[in-house]
Amino acid sequence: MDNSPKPKRRRGRRDESTTTPPKSSSSPSSAPKENSPSAPKSGRKRDLPKKGDEGYLSPTQLRNRRKRKKQKRDKDDDAGAGGDGEGEKSEEVKVKKKKKKKPTKGPGNPDQKYIRQPLKCPIVLSAQSHFSSTTPPTPYPITLGPLTRWRNISKLPCRSINGSIKFGLFQPGTHSMNAKSSQSPAHHPKINEAILFMEKGCGECEVKAYEEKDGEGELKFVIFNIDRKEEKVQITLVLNLTKDEELPASLVELSKKLKAWESLSSLFLHYNKAWKHSNAIFNFSPDSWNHLHGPQAIVETLPMKEEMPYSVNLRFPPNVFRQANGVAFTKIIERVRELMPERGKSQVVELYGGVGTIGLHLLDKCSSLISSDENPNNVKAFNDAVKELPKKLRKKPRYEQLSAEDMVKQGHLNSESKVDVVVVDPPRKGCDDVVIKAINECAAAKTLVYVSCGFEAFVRDQKSLEEEGKWRLKVAEGFVLFPGADAVETLAVFERY
Numbered sequence: 001m002d003n004s005p006k007p008k009r010r011r012g013r014r015d016e017s018t019t020t021p022p023k024s025s026s027s028p029s030s031a032p033k034e035n036s037p038s039a040p041k042s043g044r045k046r047d048l049p050k051k052g053d054e055g056y057l058s059p060t061q062l063r064n065r066r067k068r069k070k071q072k073r074d075k076d077d078d079a080g081a082g083g084d085g086e087g088e089k090s091e092e093v094k095v096k097k098k099k100k101k102k103p104t105k106g107p108g109n110p111d112q113k114y115i116r117q118p119l120k121c122p123i124v125l126s127a128q129s130h131f132s133s134t135t136p137p138t139p140y141p142i143t144l145g146p147l148t149r150w151r152n153i154s155k156l157p158c159r160s161i162n163g164s165i166k167f168g169l170f171q172p173g174t175h176s177m178n179a180k181s182s183q184s185p186a187h188h189p190k191i192n193e194a195i196l197f198m199e200k201g202c203g204e205c206e207v208k209a210y211e212e213k214d215g216e217g218e219l220k221f222v223i224f225n226i227d228r229k230e231e232k233v234q235i236t237l238v239l240n241l242t243k244d245e246e247l248p249a250s251l252v253e254l255s256k257k258l259k260a261w262e263s264l265s266s267l268f269l270h271y272n273k274a275w276k277h278s279n280a281i282f283n284f285s286p287d288s289w290n291h292l293h294g295p296q297a298i299v300e301t302l303p304m305k306e307e308m309p310y311s312v313n314l315r316f317p318p319n320v321f322r323q324a325n326g327v328a329f330t331k332i333i334e335r336v337r338e339l340m341p342e343r344g345k346s347q348v349v350e351l352y353g354g355v356g357t358i359g360l361h362l363l364d365k366c367s368s369l370i371s372s373d374e375n376p377n378n379v380k381a382f383n384d385a386v387k388e389l390p391k392k393l394r395k396k397p398r399y400e401q402l403s404a405e406d407m408v409k410q411g412h413l414n415s416e417s418k419v420d421v422v423v424v425d426p427p428r429k430g431c432d433d434v435v436i437k438a439i440n441e442c443a444a445a446k447t448l449v450y451v452s453c454g455f456e457a458f459v460r461d462q463k464s465l466e467e468e469g470k471w472r473l474k475v476a477e478g479f480v481l482f483p484g485a486d487a488v489e490t491l492a493v494f495e496r497y
């Protein structure tokens with residue numbers, strides 16, 4: 001990772017109300033430094049017992065002791081990670097009584113590791129350094145959204161901890177789960193409510209949690225998706241079963257409880273029998289779903305600025321990609337609209353388009369849109385949203401259920417195509433080589449909008465685009481969509497030389 005010195009802060013061209021300069025009051029920059037030691041440094045020499053002395057510990061024993069101490073510290077921190085309301089207060093009291101120690105940074109929740117200084121997480125520093133080292137340096141203003149209650153989707157593994165079912169995230173690279181996810185300040189409060197409801201319900205119905213070590217158990221994951229307008233939850237239970245197996249009585253009971261819960265919007269079962277070496281939560285098989293209750297999809301209209309002349313009712317069934325921080329992602333879409341060529345006649349091709357979250361918001365700025373994605377479940381969602389558009393816009397968009405690689409193989413970006421603007425929003429691994437090659441060769445395309453959630457892959461793709469001498473970076477902006485995590489979303493606009 002690039003740890004070169006901090007670049008100078010630059011002021012972006014963006015509206016000050018949405019861009020959070022590093023020292024703005026909404027940035028917790030006055031908070032103590034993440035790494036500021038609360039205990040003396042371990043550099044002090046101590047007289048350790050030598051081999052053969054009483055109390056001597058071998059290097060392995062010392063290492064284990066350090067590990068145990070760290071685990072204990074993390075546990076204490078976890079208690080301090082806090083959340084909304086009473087839970088947090090009672091934990092604070094407990095910690096104070098025990099040790100008179102302030103609850104600290106809260107690494108117990110991996111999503112909250114950098115919450116004191118979200119603009120100082122390693123990847124943001126690395127991105128700032130990267131853009132300041134281009135020739136000439138590229139301004140990289142950063143927008144920071146709300147620090148709490150922003151998460152509208154949470155995919156949580158289910159495990160049994162001390163005999164109780166818990167839903168929580170694993171510490172990166174470990175099998176240790178943060179069992180207090182129902183206190184996460186990042187979650188929409190309805191997610192936290194739903195976690196508690198599920199944990200209690202699973203206990204009462206004696207649902208068996210998935211066991212990684214032997215692949216036993218019934219429930220692997222739960223996906224909580226918030227309908228912000230209705231303040232209700234779409235719940236998907238990911239089961240360690242095949243669809244032809246009978247549903248155990250425990251899950252039948254749990255489904256009944258959930259259906260009777262006033263905050264439930266809809267309930268889905270997804271059958272994804274354990275496969276030792278697969279971490280994928282979902283499979284694409286159309287037969288692996290059972291819709292038990294409520295609407296097919298959450299309908300969401302993003303809170304766009306008033307200048308947006310029409311609204312888009314996006315559809316989110318549980319088996320499509322949805323931005324976890326839809327409100328903050330709206331700022332990216334607004335900027336893409338502002339950065340679109342003025343002519344309004346552009347032909348746009350969108351790769352990795354999901355349900356059309358970006359593309360469907362560009363229809364007044366273009367003459368046609370071909371949106372595409374490899375997930376077959378997007379097609380209906382996209383077409384349902386199109387049906388509700390103003391009549392004059394409905395003819396502009398169409399959808400191709402194709403991977404980005406197949407889109408280019410089918411000639412959507414070849415040297416003869418008439419595309420003016422290409423929009424890509426790939427997963428973390430970035431664009432495939434053949435996609436970058438096609439974007440380079442599609443001479444008609446004059447503007448490339450690249451929305452990136454994987455910064456390292458973006459740097460690789462930027463290099464490939466620039467090294468051919470066909471594209472130059474015009475605009476780069478950062479968006480902290482997951483405050484507290486080591487993540488940054490980058491919006492980059494390239495123009496053809």
Ligand SMILES: C[S@@+](CC[C@H](N)C(=O)[O-])C[C@H]1O[C@@H](n2cnc3c(N)ncnc32)[C@H](O)[C@@H]1O
Nearest residue numbers: 321352353354357373374375403404425426427
């Ligand atoms: C980061 S999401 C962005 C989706 C959309 N732009 C949005 O904001 O909701 C990436 C999308 O790429 C899709 N995807 C992943 N690999 C792909 C590939 N090789 N070709 C096409 N789509 C792919 C996923 O299904 C997902 O919808």
